[in-house]
Amino acid sequence: MMKMKSLVSALGVVTMLVAGCTPAQYASQADQAAYTALASGQNVALGERHPFSIEYEPVRSEPDGPITIDGKVIPIASKDEPVALTLEECLAIAVRSSRSYQDRKEQLYSAALALANARREWENSLFEGPITANASHTAVNRGSETNAADASAGLAWTRSFIHGGQLALGLSLDFLADFTGGGATTVGSLLEANFTQPLLRGAWRGFAYEDQYRLERDFLISVFSYQRFTQTFATDIVSEHYSVLEQRDQLANELANIERLRETLALTRTLVQGGQVSRIQQDQAEQDLLNAQVRYERAQQAYQDTLDSFKLTLGLPVRARMELEYPGALEALRRVGPPPIPFDEATATDVALAVRPDVLTERANVRDAHKDVELAADEFNPRLDLALAASVPSKEKRQFWELQPHRNTRDVSVAFEYDIDQTDNRDAYRNALIAAAKAVRDYDEFVDQVRLQVRRSYRSLMQSRRSYELQMTNVEIARRRRALAALQQREGEASARDVLEAEEALRNAQNGLTSALVQYVTTRLNFLADLGMIEVGQRGQIHEREEPFRFLRLQQRYE
Numbered sequence: 001m002m003k004m005k006s007l008v009s010a011l012g013v014v015t016m017l018v019a020g021c022t023p024a025q026y027a028s029q030a031d032q033a034a035y036t037a038l039a040s041g042q043n044v045a046l047g048e049r050h051p052f053s054i055e056y057e058p059v060r061s062e063p064d065g066p067i068t069i070d071g072k073v074i075p076i077a078s079k080d081e082p083v084a085l086t087l088e089e090c091l092a093i094a095v096r097s098s099r100s101y102q103d104r105k106e107q108l109y110s111a112a113l114a115l116a117n118a119r120r121e122w123e124n125s126l127f128e129g130p131i132t133a134n135a136s137h138t139a140v141n142r143g144s145e146t147n148a149a150d151a152s153a154g155l156a157w158t159r160s161f162i163h164g165g166q167l168a169l170g171l172s173l174d175f176l177a178d179f180t181g182g183g184a185t186t187v188g189s190l191l192e193a194n195f196t197q198p199l200l201r202g203a204w205r206g207f208a209y210e211d212q213y214r215l216e217r218d219f220l221i222s223v224f225s226y227q228r229f230t231q232t233f234a235t236d237i238v239s240e241h242y243s244v245l246e247q248r249d250q251l252a253n254e255l256a257n258i259e260r261l262r263e264t265l266a267l268t269r270t271l272v273q274g275g276q277v278s279r280i281q282q283d284q285a286e287q288d289l290l291n292a293q294v295r296y297e298r299a300q301q302a303y304q305d306t307l308d309s310f311k312l313t314l315g316l317p318v319r320a321r322m323e324l325e326y327p328g329a330l331e332a333l334r335r336v337g338p339p340p341i342p343f344d345e346a347t348a349t350d351v352a353l354a355v356r357p358d359v360l361t362e363r364a365n366v367r368d369a370h371k372d373v374e375l376a377a378d379e380f381n382p383r384l385d386l387a388l389a390a391s392v393p394s395k396e397k398r399q400f401w402e403l404q405p406h407r408n409t410r411d412v413s414v415a416f417e418y419d420i421d422q423t424d425n426r427d428a429y430r431n432a433l434i435a436a437a438k439a440v441r442d443y444d445e446f447v448d449q450v451r452l453q454v455r456r457s458y459r460s461l462m463q464s465r466r467s468y469e470l471q472m473t474n475v476e477i478a479r480r481r482r483a484l485a486a487l488q489q490r491e492g493e494a495s496a497r498d499v500l501e502a503e504e505a506l507r508n509a510q511n512g513l514t515s516a517l518v519q520y521v522t523t524r525l526n527f528l529a530d531l532g533m534i535e536v537g538q539r540g541q542i543h544e545r546e547e548p549f550r551f552l553r554l555q556q557r558y559e
Helices: 002-019 024-047 089-099 099-119 208-273 280-312 326-336 345-354 357-379 423-490 494-530 552-557
Strands: 066-070 072-076 083-085 131-139 145-158 165-176 185-196 321-323 384-394 410-415 534-536 543-546
Touching: 024 099, 024 208, 024 552, 066 089, 072 083, 089 099, 089 208, 089 280, 099 208, 099 494, 185 345, 208 280, 208 321, 208 326, 208 357, 208 494, 208 543, 208 552, 280 321, 280 494, 280 552, 326 494, 345 357, 345 423, 357 423, 423 494, 494 534
Parallel strands: 083 321
Antiparallel strands: 066 072, 131 145, 145 165, 165 185, 185 384, 384 410, 534 543
16 A cells, blocks of 8 residues: 555656646746737738737726826826826827727737647647556455556657648657566557548648638738727727817806806896896896706716716726816817818728728638638549558567667558448538629628728718818807897897897807817728728827728738
8 A cells, every 4th residue: 555655646746747837837838829920920911010019918907096107197086186188198098908909909819829729730849748647556355455557658749731641750658567566567668650641532732721721811810900900999099089078178168158148147137127128038048047057967967977988998997087188189189170181082992992801801701612612522532541650669568768670560551432422512512602602792792882881981071071161160150140149239239039049059059160070080080090091009199101001911922
C-alpha cells in the first residue's frame, strides 16, 4: 500500500510539472496568438497605414469612484456639481468605456483566436498530444493484493496540404509497472510517420482548403467591418451628443420665452388697468404663460432623460455628474455653418458599392455559392485514397531511447469507395445550382437596395440643408415680427394676441433652426461614414478623408 501511495504522489507531481503553465500564462498565450492574427489581418485588409488597437482592459459596469478624463474628474456623488464635457472628451470616454464598443472588440478578438487555432493545421504547428496515467490497487478479501500502474505520452506533428494530403509524425512512450512483488516494469517507444493523399474525390483543386479559405477571408472582412464599426460608432456618439444639446437648447428657448411672456403679461395688465384693452387679452397672456411653464417642465424632464441615456451610451453610470458644453458647442457649430457635400448622388452610389463591407460580404456569398456547386459536383467522384505509413520501435524493456531502424515497418495501401446510388449527390448538386442562382439574384437585389438607400440618404441630406437655410430666414422674420408686435402693443396698435402669436412663432423658429442644423450635421456625418469618408483616431477623434477607403486590398487577395 505504501508503494501505491508513493506512486500516486509521483504521478501528481509529474502532472504538475508537465502542465507547466498557469491559467494566467495560458491566457497570455491566447492573447499573443489572437493579437498576432489581428496584426496580420489588419495588414492584409487595411494596410500598415491604417492600424487600430484591439488590446483592451476589462470594462467595469459600475466604477467604484470618480471617473477621470483629460484631467477632469466626473464625480459620482449627487452632492457634487456636474462637470461639462466637450465632444472630444465624450468620444474618448466612449472608446474607453462603452459596453457596446467593448463587446465588438471582444467579438473580433474571439474571431482572431479561432482563426489562430485553425491555422495550426496548415502551418508548422508545435508538437501536441496527450499524457495519460493510471494507478490501481486491487485487494481480494482474505486473498492477494495487486498494485499496478501504466502511463503513456504521445507527441504528434501534423501538416495539411492544400490539395488534400495530410502528413503526421508521432512519437509515443508507454510505461507499464506491476507491483505485485516481481517488480516487472516495461517501457517502450514508437516513432511513426503517416501520409494520406486523396487521388480523386477532394483532390488537387484546393477543395481541402476551402473551409480555411472562407474562415480567413471572413475574418479579414470582419477586420474591415470593425474599422467601419469604429466610424459608425463615433458618428452615433456625435449624433446623440448633438441630440442632447438640441434638447438643452429647447430648454433655453422655453425659458427665454417664459421671460418674454412675463413682460407681455405685465404690459397687458397695465393696459387693462388703464382701460385701453379688454380683460380678455390679459387672460390670453396669462394662459400662454402657464402653457409655456408646463412646456418648460416637460422639456426639462426630456432633457434629463436624454442626458441619462447618453451617459449609458458612453459607458458611464447614470449617477455620473456630467453635462455637455452649452451653449459653446452649438455656437461653434453655427459659426462654421453647414459644411458642403463632397460629391453628387451618382458618385456617392458608386462609392457605396466600392467601400461598404456588406457589399463585400454579399459578393463573397456569390463566390461561395458557385464554389459549393464545384464541391457538390466533386462528390460524384469515387473515393480513391493513397496511404503511406512507416514506424520504428524501440528496444525491449527499459531502453526506450534506443530505436531500432532495422525493425521498421512500412505500409502502402489504397482505399477505394463508390456508392452506386447517387441520388443524394444528385439532389445536393441540383440544390447547389439553385442556391447559386438565388445568391446571384440576392446580390442584384442587394445592390439595388444599396442604390435606393444612398439615393434616399442623399435626398434627405439635401432636404435638411435646404431646411436649415429656410429656418435661418424664418428666425430672422420671427424676431422682426416679435419686436414689431411688442412695439405696436405699447403704442396701442396691436393686441396681446398679436404679440403672443409672434412669440410662439419665434420660439418655434428658434427650435426649428437648431433642429435643422443638428439634423444636417449628423445626417452628413453618417452619410460620410457609410461611404468610408472618415477616419477615427485611437481616442475616437473624427477626421474627414479626401478619398474613401476602399477594399481593394481584399479584392486583390480574394477574387
